Amino acid sequence: MFDRILVANRGEIACRVMATARRLGIATVTIFSSADRNARHVAMADEAIHVGGAAASESYLRGPAIIEAALRTGAKAIHPGYGFLSENPDFAEAVEAAGLTFIGPPASAIRAMGLKDAAKALMDRAGVPIVPGWHGESLDPALLFKEAERIGYPVLIKARAGGGGKGMRLVERSGDFHDSLEGAMREAEASFGDPHCLIERYITSPRHVEIQVLADTHGHVVHLFERDCSLQRRHQKVIEEAPAPGMSAEMRAAMGRAAVEAARAIGYAGAGTVEFIADGTRGLRPDGFWFMEMNTRLQVEHPVTEAITGLDLVEWQLRIAAGASLPFVQDDLAIDGHAFEARICAEDVTRGFLPATGQISHLAMPPHAAFEHSPVRIDSGVVEGDSITPHYDPMIAKLIVHGETREDALARLISVLGMIEIAGTTTNLALLRALARHDGFARGEVDTGLIARDLDRLVEVAGTDRRHMAIAAIVSLGLLRRPVGTDPWYNLVGWRQWSTNASHIRLERRGNGHDFVVSSLGGHRFEVACGGWRIALSVRATNDHAVECELEGHVFHARLAIAGEHVTIFLDGDAHGFDCPDPLAGEDEPAEADDGITAPMPGLVKLVGASEGERVMKGQRLFVLEAMKMEHTLVAPRDGIVEILGAAEGDQVEDGTLLLRLRSEETGDG
Ligand code: ADP
Ligand code: ADP
Numbered sequence: 001m002f003d004r005i006l007v008a009n010r011g012e013i014a015c016r017v018m019a020t021a022r023r024l025g026i027a028t029v030t031i032f033s034s035a036d037r038n039a040r041h042v043a044m045a046d047e048a049i050h051v052g053g054a055a056a057s058e059s060y061l062r063g064p065a066i067i068e069a070a071l072r073t074g075a076k077a078i079h080p081g082y083g084f085l086s087e088n089p090d091f092a093e094a095v096e097a098a099g100l101t102f103i104g105p106p107a108s109a110i111r112a113m114g115l116k117d118a119a120k121a122l123m124d125r126a127g128v129p130i131v132p133g134w135h136g137e138s139l140d141p142a143l144l145f146k147e148a149e150r151i152g153y154p155v156l157i158k159a160r161a162g163g164g165g166k167g168m169r170l171v172e173r174s175g176d177f178h179d180s181l182e183g184a185m186r187e188a189e190a191s192f193g194d195p196h197c198l199i200e201r202y203i204t205s206p207r208h209v210e211i212q213v214l215a216d217t218h219g220h221v222v223h224l225f226e227r228d229c230s231l232q233r234r235h236q237k238v239i240e241e242a243p244a245p246g247m248s249a250e251m252r253a254a255m256g257r258a259a260v261e262a263a264r265a266i267g268y269a270g271a272g273t274v275e276f277i278a279d280g281t282r283g284l285r286p287d288g289f290w291f292m293e294m295n296t297r298l299q300v301e302h303p304v305t306e307a308i309t310g311l312d313l314v315e316w317q318l319r320i321a322a323g324a325s326l327p328f329v330q331d332d333l334a335i336d337g338h339a340f341e342a343r344i345c346a347e348d349v350t351r352g353f354l355p356a357t358g359q360i361s362h363l364a365m366p367p368h369a370a371f372e373h374s375p376v377r378i379d380s381g382v383v384e385g386d387s388i389t390p391h392y393d394p395m396i397a398k399l400i401v402h403g404e405t406r407e408d409a410l411a412r413l414i415s416v417l418g419m420i421e422i423a424g425t426t427t428n429l430a431l432l433r434a435l436a437r438h439d440g441f442a443r444g445e446v447d448t449g450l451i452a453r454d455l456d457r458l459v460e461v462a463g464t465d466r467r468h469m470a471i472a473a474i475v476s477l478g479l480l481r482r483p484v485g486t487d488p489w490y491n492l493v494g495w496r497q498w499s500t501n502a503s504h505i506r507l508e509r510r511g512n513g514h515d516f517v518v519s520s521l522g523g524h525r526f527e528v529a530c531g532g533w534r535i536a537l538s539v540r541a542t543n544d545h546a547v548e549c550e551l552e553g554h555v556f557h558a559r560l561a562i563a564g565e566h567v568t569i570f571l572d573g574d575a576h577g578f579d580c581p582d583p584l585a586g587e588d589e590p591a592e593a594d595d596g597i598t599a600p601m602p603g604l605v606k607l608v609g610a611s612e613g614e615r616v617m618k619g620q621r622l623f624v625l626e627a628m629k630m631e632h633t634l635v636a637p638r639d640g641i642v643e644i645l646g647a648a649e650g651d652q653v654e655d656g657t658l659l660l661r662l663r664s665e666e667t668g669d670g
């Protein structure tokens with residue numbers, strides 16, 4: 001076994017790999033960018049080498065600098081994690097050429113599966129069923145259009161070099177084909193440096209079912225059963241589980257065989273995943289699944305497989321890379337219970353899943369194990385105080401739960417999701433909670449369209465009621481009696497002894513202002529009035545982050561996080577954030593709602609669709625903004641003439657930057 005390895009990644013996966021290395025007595029080296037000097041993976045490693053600037057292209061994607069870091073520190077092998085260089089065959093080759101071991105499959109296997117078109121052709125020849133479609137070489141839009149017409153709509157355009165759902169467009173009718181193709185090609189070129197796309201028939205009611213394989217360098221290949229990753233948004237996984245609901249032994253065997261066949265066909269070694277799409281309309285059937293792609297690396301969702309098999313996949317990656325032979329055969333393996341993984345991400349679900357940024361001012365998790373088997377496992381690469389920047393993936397943590405049955409595991413998922421508290425950035429926790437409680441999901445009726453179909457219901461904002469508002473007002477006014485023996489805490493507006501005078505405060509929730517009048521009634525009792533209502537309640541701090549309240553004989557507990565002018569109230573599993581705007585700060589002069597376009601998130605301007613003085617039509621595409629490798633299109637809010645253009649192609653813009661203003665219409669010239 002290696003005595004020292006370098007982990008060429010960041011975030012939770014770098015930490016996860018290092019945790020296993022440490023358990024096996026292997027010293028760890030990692031790398032970091034200028035943005036990550038204080039990141040958790042750096043703190044966790046024995047040594048870390050700075051490899052460049054914040055942008056991934058200047059650091060985590062700099063193969064030569066990473067190999068140099070390994071040589072400099074005496075690491076014998078490099079683990080690439082997922083993303084970044086993990087599926088780059090040139091990097092794998094360069095690592096080996098430098099006399100180091102690449103902890104992953106041979107470069108030839110990565111190359112064989114690297115491009116989806118070649119992979120499909122290969123699988124077809126190996127007798128593995130593939131999704132019908134076109135996977136030629138051409139870049140000619142007219143030819144691709146003809147193929148799409150032949151395949152029949154809806155079709156899916158995919159970057160052949162794609163990954164992580166990028167460079168993918170669903171096209172439902174002819175008229176949309178060209179715009180979608182252009183977008184897919186541009187995203188493919190930007191993310192993968194290769195504009196080539198393939199076209200597939202879009203399987204309706206699709207289920208994403210994938211098989212984990214493990215192969216050693218001595219010709220042994222086994223599969224570790226399936227994972228169902230059908231809960232997706234924008235073709236990216238949100239909740240994964242193993243085993244797949246409704247899976248029959250017959251279909252499992254058929255898929256397992258096809259996956260092992262795929263791995264054998266390319267001389268695979270290490271841990272890998274063969275992704276299939278299944279037609280969910282008639283239930284899972286052995287004749288209703290097709291090969292989509294193979295991911296020649298560890299997957300984000302590998303912990304659910306670890307939960308149901310008891311194996312540590314990183315340990316097996318390391319052992320296989322060191323030349324070990326798999327000591328078990330297929331028949332030795334069995335499924336133990338059921339597991340779910342939920343990806344907790346910094347994103348604003350209500351604004352089209354826009355990636356969010358910000359500093360995690362408060363992070364509280366229920367008791368759990370990290371990076372190892374446990375009924376409640378939370379793998380995270382951040383700690384309280386860390387910032388989520390636009391440079392990298394917005395995933396904050398992965399929650400993995402394991403239970404004897406699907407029902408047990410789901411109950412655990414619901415309960416733990418309700419105990420996680422994150423403040424300082426917008427997260428998808430509310431969506432995850434809603435999904436975990438979704439009836440169809442509870443029945444195992446999953447398909448990749450579930451989230452989009454039920455989005456309205458899933459993102460119904462948990463109603464902020466008088467309780468949240470009253471607590472926020474009392475806390476923001478600094479009226480709570482300090483819990484005994486604690487540090488300065490309620491310093492939001494300044495500590496104050498209670499007084500019988502009424503205090504006034506204005507708080508904002510999701511951009512709406514609320515004016516409160518709060519009176520202390522003595523002890524822990526207050527009267528709070530706002531708009532048309534008035535309530536009397538008691539609120540008592542039980543510790544630095546918790547209050548016990550009583551309203552009309554009902555006692556309940558809430559948790560609090562305070563950062564600067566922001567208070568977050570956690571109650572019944574939901575977070576409600578309030579801002580206490582500085583009354584002295586000037587009001588931003590609000591642009592007429594439909595006269596301007598502001599950047600909805602920090603990002604890179606990829607395309608500007610108009611110039612100053614140009615007449616544009618409502619709905620016309622005016623900007624393409626890229627953040628975290630996803631593209632977001634911004635369209636004209638109305639017909640009009642561009643008066644001001646606030647950004648040019650290639651600009652990095654901040655959240656809220658005015659990108660464009662339309663001229664007021666009265667002048668109406670043409
Ligand atoms: P990536 O490399 O981005 O992961 P995949 O080919 O694995 O790309 O596809 C990502 C997701 O898109 C799948 O999990 C599935 O939900 C959806 N998808 C892919 N191909 C099809 C298809 N032909 N029909 C319907 N959905 C598909
Ligand atoms: P999984 O199938 O394990 O969910 P994904 O395809 O979602 O894997 O990608 C795993 C991680 O790697 C994600 O953070 C994704 O953004 C990133 N990723 C995947 N493929 C690429 C790629 N080719 N280039 C950059 N990042 C990628």
Ligand code: MG
Nearest residue numbers: 164165275293
């Ligand atoms: Mg995939």
